[in-house]
Amino acid sequence: MELFIYSGIGQLPSIDFDCLRITAYVKFKEIPVKILTNGNPYHASTGFLPYLKDHNEIIAGYDEIIEYFRSKGFDYDDFLSNSYMNYFESQFLPYFTYLLWGDPINADTTRILYAKRIPFPFNFVYPQKYIQRASDYLKIVANFSIEDKLINHNTADISLNAKKYLKMLAEKIEKKRWFFGGQKPDELDASIYAALSILTNLQLQNNDLKSHITECPSLINYIDRVRKKYLMDIRIVESESKQAVFDRIQNVFINKEKGTVSNAVIKTLFGLLTISTMVFFAISHGLLEIVTDDDDAQYYDGGDDDAEHFSEE
Structure with a gap:
């Protein structure tokens, strides 16, 4: 089995x-899975990582x-996991x-990552899908959408709930090695570790939860304990920069020693390749529809609701 995930940064495995x-x-759980940090959400039916490949079967999504x-x-x-997981997810x-996707300043940082x-060229499309998913989720649990005006982002209640939950975690983990108190960590530990580790490692400008975490030695020790015991072998893959992508494509078209083609021509070809690939992607996913009327052909973009999928990060 192969598990496809996003790579991490620094001490953050993903x-x-x-x-x-x-x-x-x-x-x-010591599940025999090969973890690969070069996942592409295009290959997942959900459009999101992670996804698991077991022979010819692909299972996409955390719950699945x-x-x-x-x-x-x-x-x-895991016999106690459901109720504890539900509480974690609600609070x-x-x-x-x-903090990751709703705060405008933080969202720019997250989207770039x-x-x-x-x-x-999927990096022009998929970050927006994450923002839309977060917006739909917040509309359900917090009664506002990311698309709403910032003044209508009523975060007071959900912020208070999160800080109370952190305080409870800090008190609980002081007395136990793992949150269930067993010999090994469980699904709840996996979710708590992931959330706390992301909040303490990502450089988010507006992150009031980070100070609450760092002020609790029991939580910092817990994050460090999980990483050192279980996740030290996860390889951190540095992502290729856009300039590196451009240089690599340029090398296909020109001989560096002769320099027979100008950079302007290469950039034009690069732009045309980007546009054509994005159009092909949009058509293949039903985001762009070609409508023919007799001998005349016109492009139909599906309305304003679909236009946002084509906006750049």
Whole structure:
């Protein structure tokens, strides 16, 4: 089995919450999975990482992968997990999600991190899908959308809930090595570790939860304990820069020693390649529709709602 995730940065094995917690989970459970940090969300039916490949079968999405593992007999010590997971998701995840994707300044940082790890040209499309998913989620759990005016981002309640939850975690982990108190960590530990590790390692300008975490030695020790015991072997892959992509494509078209083609020509070809690839992607995914009326052909863009999918990061 192969698990495809986003790569990390610094001491963070993956920048993505679902990727990081499923990675921690397979390490906790000692599931025989090869972890690959070169995943492409294009190959996942959900359009998001992580996804698992088992022979010819692809399982996409955190919940679906967990269920697949359990169907294969890797479910143990999880009998209390559901209620604790539900509490984590209701009290902590809303504000955690907002800090990453809802806060305008933070969202720019997060979007760039993802765009650098998504292969060209999909990096122009998929970060927006993450923003839209977060917006839909916040609309349900917090009664506002990311698209709303900033003054209508009512985060007071979800922020308070998250800080109370952190205080509870800090008190609980002082007395136990793992949150269930067992010999090994479980799914709840995987989710908590992933969230805390992301908040303490990503350089988000507006991150009031980070100070709450760093002021609790028990939480910092917990993050460090999980990483050193289970995740030290995860290879951090540095993403290729846009300039490196341009240089690589340029090398295909010109001989560097002769320099027979100007940079302007190369940039033009690069731009045409970008546009044509994005159009092909949009048509193949139903985002752009070609409508023919007798002998005349025209492009139909599906309306304003679909236009946002083509906006650059």
